[in-house]
Amino acid sequence: MREKTIQVSEKEMQNQLEKLLLKYRFTEDNAKLIAKTHTESTLFGVNSHGVNRIPLFIEYLEKGIININAKAKKIETFGSIERWDGNFGSGVINAVTCTNRAVELAKKNGMGLVALRNTNHWMRGGSYGHQAADAGCISILFTNTQPNMPPWGGKDSRIGNNPFVVSIPRKKGHIVLDMAISQFSFGKINDYKLKGEKLPFFGGWDDNDELSKDPEQISLKERGLPIGFWKGSALSIILDMLATLLSAGNSTYRISKNKIETGISQVYLCIYPEIFNDKALQEKLLNEIIDYTHNVEPIYAEDRTYYPGERSQIKKAENLKNGISVNSNIWDKIIMLSQ
Template sequence: FGAGPLNADFCIKRAIELAKESGMGCVALQNGSHWMRGGSYGWYAAEAGCIALCFTNTSPNMPSWGAKEANTGNNPLIVAVPREEGHIVLDMSLSQFSYGKMWQLALNGKELPFPGGYNAEGELTTDPKAIVDSKRLLPTGYWKGSGLSILVDLLVTLLSSGKSTAKIGEMEAEYGLSQVFICFDTKQMNSDGRHKELVDEIINHVTNVAPEKEGSTIEYPGSQTRKRRAKHMKEGIPINDEVWDKLLARV
């Protein structure tokens, strides 16, 4: 057991090192803890010129499709692809909304833009606090997200010989997680040097279309993150007053 971000940082760096040596690196970790901002490891790998796939399981916090009680995790996955004009990084949990997003909206008294789970009465709701309290999140893509969650749990548990979501749920808190970090060195997997050409082909095809709403832009994984980062570097990072007061109270 140890600090989740420190363990994950070590693992992604080791996976990158192995990828640089042999083209691919895979590191599996058992008995970890929450890695916090999972996308960070994808950004780090992309910056090193690697494609990355990272997975983790969690404690039971989401019902599998058709179930009433939380019996699977919203097991996050990260996929990153390096690109000169800005890396492509998908950072997602397998629930429609992550707990972090729902806590953030609840703190600011806001509703979800569309239903993200069930309240205590078993009704679909846009109330983030009601969903957090019920622990009945809606899987991403309904049964598809449920299936992906089960497969992520299987992959990380088998590859690390670690704890499954079921066993993590028997712990006193959310620790003992199983995690996997896989990296591919793009220079070794694209000996013909077509990485940039192929990535640009796909991203340009996705973004060079008319937007549904006039004046809006077509986004892809990582593009909004870069925009937010640029804004925060210029204007500062907004923090909820309640959270800020709690931080000051600990100083």
């Protein structure tokens, strides 16, 4: 069954989400911030971590998984490295707070790292890559998750798809890599399920332990396929170890003991490239790399190559011009929840 969609403007989405969050007693500032983050993610074409996540976010609020009034607090300081506790507050608010702090530390010391524990899903990690890049910083950000992939050679899920973000500021458009360590994030798998479409590549295992492109089958037991097979499996484990050790927080193993994903651990590392005093050279080198990768004959005539984040920028421009395509059932649910 094909997905039914409607077109929603950026302003309409921002206002509707803000209205909903105010109903659930967020402060005006926090309601605006969360609504803006979800709206921008959807503008960039990442509905799976933007507007599509709102009903689940509200469900978590109603279950008390997310503490509406909580604020992330600094626990320990080690020079340009800090540990923070998210106190189970909004993952978006905590992520914005910790990105800002990592940027402050980087501008003071050249490099800054904030390790955060006891937080919730940050939604689209690329939001904070863009935030750091807008502030003139390179960023390396990652989070652990609930177990949703088998370690390579295993049958049951024991590792997370641990989203990984790298951003580099650039005048002509920031470079932003935002990827899960699974071939498809489970939000993206749900997008395909909503559209009634198969995945374009294998995305996980079905009940018969066979690799599948069927989002319904993969979602049953959440057994995603690691990128690069055994290499992605190893990368997931390493990112979980780093997030856990640096934050002194929960590992994927400990997160698995909760029925719902919460209390996750994250790392926000920022570098301030202006300390090198060669900004013009940096821009020249970036453009050389981009031009070199753009200037390649495509396998198929209708295709072309992109740098990380380029297609998202194109999608944002299209959505600003034409309106954002949203699943009508999800939008109807948001309207209903707002009343």
